Amino acid sequence: MTKKKAAKQPKKTSYTKYILWFWGLFLGGISILILLFLLAGWGVFGKMPAIDQLENPETNLATEVFSSDGKTLGKYYNENRTPIKYEDLPDNLINALVATEDVRYYDHSGIDAFGTLRAVAYLGSRGGASTLSQQLAKQLFHGEGSQNIIARISQKMKEWIIAVRLERSYTKEEILAMYFNVYDFNNNAVGVRSASRIYFGKEPEKLKIEEAAVLAGMFKNSSLYNPRRNPKGVTNRRNVVLLQMAKANYISQQEKDSLQQLPLKIDYHPESHQSGLATYFRMYLRDFLKDWAKEDPAPDGDTYNIYQDGLKVYTSIDSRMQKYAESAVERHMKNLQAKFDEKNKNNDGMPFRDIGKEDIDKIIKRAMKNSDRWHQMKAKHIDEDKIIASFNKKTDMRIFSWKSENDIDTLMTPRDSILYYKSFLNAGMMSMTPQTGEVKAWVGGINFKHFKYEHVKQARRQIGSTFKPFLYATAIDQLHLSPCYQLPNTVHTIPAGKHGVTKDWSPKNSNNKYGGMVTLKSALANSLNTISARLMDKVGPEPVIDLLAKLGVDTENIPPVAAIALGSVDLSVFEMVSAYSTFANKGVYVKPVIVTRIEDKNGTILYQHVPESRDVMSEEAAYVTLNLMEGVTQGGSGTRLRTTWSPAYYKDVVTGHPYEFKNAIAGKTGTTQNQSDGWFMGIVPNLVTGVWVGAEDRSVHFPGIRYGQGATMALPIWGLYMKDVYADKDLDISKGEFERPENLSINVDCNGTDEESENQTEEEKEEEELSNNLDF
Template sequence: MATKKAKSEAKKTSFKKYILWFWGLFTAGVLLLVLLFLLAGWGVFGKMPEVDQLENPETNLATEVFSSDGQTLGKYYNENRTPIKYEDLPDNLINALVATEDIRYYDHSGIDAFGTLRAVTYLGTKGGASTLSQQLAKQLFHGEGSQNIIARISQKMKEWIIAVRLERSYTKEEILAMYFNVYDFNNNAVGVRSASRIYFGKEPDELKIEEAAVLAGMFKNSSLYNPRRNPEGVTNRRNVVLLQMKKANYISEKEKDSLQAIPLKIDYHPESHQSGLATYFRMYLRDFLKDWAKENPKPEGGTYNIYRDGLKVYTSIDSRMQKYAESAVERHMKNLQAKFDEQNKKNNTAPFRGVSEGDIKRIIDRAMKNSDRWRQMKAKDIDEEKIIASFDKKTDMRVFSWKSETDIDTTMTPRDSILYYKSFLNAGMMSMTPQTGEVRAWVGGINFKHFKYEHVKQARRQVGSTFKPFLYATAIDQLHLSPCYEQPNTLHTIPAGKHGVTQDWTPKNSNGKYGGMVTLKNALANSLNTISARLMDKVGPEPVIDLIDKLGVDTENIDPVAAIALGSVDLSVFEMVSAYSTFANKGVYVKPVIVTRIEDKNGTILYQHVPESRDVMSEEAAYVTLNLMEGVTQGGSGTRLRTTWSPAYYKNVVTGHPYEFKNAIAGKTGTTQNQSDGWFMGIVPNLVTGVWVGGEDRSVHFPGIRYGQGATMALPIWGLYMKDVYDDEELEVSKEDFERPENLSIEVDCSGYEEGDEDKTEEELAKEREEEEMMESLGGL
């Protein structure tokens, strides 16, 4: 008996010992866990964020660029993140995320105890334990976890601590908004606003339930569930989200079934520095903003960074007019390029003309040394001979082509690719409201990805006859001349030593016709060089240069010589449009504006545009100059803007568009020597637009005047653009006459002076004008 009793007591003692050991180990484990959390909180396992960091998490915010009509033109970013407030998030999006990622989100304080126990019990096979607060902690402060188990445990503890601190510092709504704003959805879509715009082409509050489900599904793994690469997987994941929304009673069974049956529909709108609307404008704006930032430091010190400070930039560009401008350039240049390629088929030096083999070699060598390939290899100290040799090795590349909506995959040598890109004609176009100086449209080229050189502000090209209105305006302002003022259409010589002429200068008319008296209006419409010479002799080059200087033109490199009367100077489209705008603004020059306001991420105004203007010429002189230029579209090279049908003579010419404009239009075409540059400047009362077309090199041009004149190369872009602009009545672009000044003292009705063209057919006028322009090109400027 004693033995049994002793054994029983020994068992009780042993069992008691086990219980004590269990509770001891349990207590030690809890204390160890508490200690580990304390150590993690104290930063022993790595730096923990301070409270102020939690209140102000460091996220890169994109600078957003807005059009004057409230549309997003583009962004500048390291990460394409544009924050959105909780109140701007649609309920469907919030419900989809909560139902799928954290169904007890509104009931826990950062850590889901039930989810954690479930994850531990089933080793994660029935779902993880991370709450949205924990996932936000991971996204904001230390990214993805390490594969090392110890480091992962340490990181998990940090996530729990940060999640609890987040819950203490922010409301549930604020945490949701932060999570939506920091998640990377791939394809340059950081944050749900960027993702919504990129994958569906709309703002988040416009998302349908099934679209919100797609984005919510991407939170699981945006690389795996990428709509562009894995549409089937994304559809399945979307349907899982919809199922979860039904389980959470956010949608009904019937809604779930109908939504799951909808095919996946993605409307992909890439947002990058090289795509989207107004790419060339955004490139220029980027440099403008960088210069502004240097001159306007932050109040607390430091410099604004356009890639991460979340600025809001409001521009003068109208997104509708920008679209019409880009469309006009694309439609015309695609057709014009086809004609250019056709005429180069039998050109042994294509795409160049009128140059020697040595000149071509120099052009190619210069292009090679300006290429990214050359710079990158030079930076690696690669021998120059090896660099040159690399340009003759075939390589896979993607090239631009008008024949495809996307780049074409091909194989060619880098040297051949230089020749290939040299063969393209390019364009520059700008449209501006003359009364305010607001630039409404800016097209710097045909494709920013492949042609980086910008042709509105950066490029300066010879302007030809589009310079003549400045000469006429000077004569009108100084001498009070009328459009009806007559001059003899005979050769006029400016002797050597006068007006910067080094030897006797006797310019000839491009049409080779002389004799009789002609009015100034007729002379400008037909670009008669004899009359330009006579006017230059009367006023001299200095007053003309002084005038264009007041019109915003950089005159530093313009010599005061008589030849400027025929357009020998190089100017930019930007300068030409701003200068021509003064005529439409009653003689008052208004400096062009592209940025109206800049705000910081909190909406504080950092910059507000202040208009700059000055009186340049009398209202009367400006109106008379406009009246002169109206003659260009009534009986000169711009008459094709008035056509109601395409003349048979032009049936094979790319410019055979029936524009049918009947409103007041002042304008001027310009064609430079060898057809290297084609210009058209068009003015209506509240919109001035300039267009230039030509090759990158002046030796890249049409062989003849049929396609190589400004009326064929540039004018059609203006015509196509203005037709779209006029069709959009919301833009309110004027079709009225130019406002006549009160007490006009200069005679403008020249009906009794004009040579009669009324008996000629439209085809005869067109053919005659083409012959004149051909002679103008062959005869020089």
């Protein structure tokens, strides 16, 4: 019997080698990944930040300027970034960010494993894997990343490493604060504090939930979700953030539904070097800070950079008073310009007067050469004839106008634009506390964007009759004269050879009224040049100039001649206010202060103001001079500040009259030749304010004295400003009397000789006021 062959058995499959291959590949991949991370950490794929850089990441920090009442006046920056501490971030802002960008933020250590696996599994369709720590690493150290896949992988590894280091070096709260501080929200808003102020006009701590959701939504893409350009997209994105907040239980479903129905409300407050509050002051302050930085270097010898070192500058400016000052200038100048334009309708030389075509051409040519257009074309080596020809070709431009809140689009030749801007009246105004020297308000012009020349410190203009109190003060201090002292109101001649006079000098009164004896108080109130000539003859010009120098005035270019008695000298508003403040401060001059303290970004004090003062005149002489100037508002060119009526011609210039001030006010108006400059200096016991109004060129002015005098051009700004200042009770501006010296030996009670008649008709009052106000 033949044996059967055994059936062939199936061969056993061995999985060992597959398992070994799997673990080999897995462990090899892990090893390669670890190696790659090590190489990235060692900087093989590009420079990695050292740990000290992580602790002190380099960011451009804006220098912030604060008012005396704690408000931000403005900033100097390359990037408008002002850091905020975690404790100053509201919960709803933090919750909105975490819920939207990294809901497991408090549970991971820089890398979200679940988020990473989800991103890989779904190829990013269900959300990315970057944590807030990773996003901060990208923001701080290498921006938005590369489109190259190899470079992107390398960068992602570096982000992971940096994120882990950040988590080890900082608390979760510190990382959040850093992230809020470095993000660019566009429109000059770098960091959440700037964004909150720019888009909503408030500090972050005051943001509502829906407002916080808008800013949190912008972290996805601030260019796409820009509230100014894409309100619909921003609204949708805000609602997504609110939905995420509800999912994370930061808000209820009911709150979410209610908030999503709200319309998008943006309160845009641009922050730039050309907009905002106190623009002219900030321009002057910028130069002040640059000079300070040169003279006071940092401990390491470097010069402080006001655009990126995050300094904090505390100023004397009061934001409320600054607003009132800017408002007063704007309200008055808008109306005054309308009247000025009306008076120029039939002016063939518009806007110039009293000069010929040759002089006009010189003014225009000079303006051309000072323009950006000229400098830019010159830099390209373009022929001068071609440059001049370009000024006669019409071009699109945006121009300033009082008739619109925004600039107006127009087609105009550059030459015509020069004439257009020459036709505007401008203004300078400064307000100061005489006892401390603190400058509380500073308005250098009508519009910083279009009129860069500053009219508080930079400009110097003839001061007219506002010079006379310096002459009277000198006479009182030297000769112990009383306001009741009388002199004849007749033409007085100072002969050639005396007091710097080259030929006989016999100044006449602007109102051409003479005769009788007048008191010094009446003479100053009505700006009688005959009395000024007599006083100058008694004291001489040198003592007056010496007094000016002690009052902080630059007297280098003031000649010692008798004619200065009528105000032929050029001074700045800054000098005038600081000088007049001495009268209100009992004869003690206090140097004006604009910066009280400067700190670095860590709060270390770098500069502390030290007051400077000196005795200039006796308390008695200062008080008597004030008493003289009170006469200006009691019966002279400043009387309209007190009256319950207003001349018909004056109502055309400024509305809201009368002022009806009842308190003690010392003041002086001033008008220069041809009505080129109008001044008013106003003093109350704890505030001195000076105002100048005029055009850039002295040949641009009103044709007559009715509108061209200081009492009409400048005084109304003071009146409007003080009405607002007094209405704000928190400012505590005095309405009391000037403090009388205890042992006053000079008689200041003139028995009513300077009082106005109460029986005049309005027509008689108007005629007399117009006559009295001719104060050259």
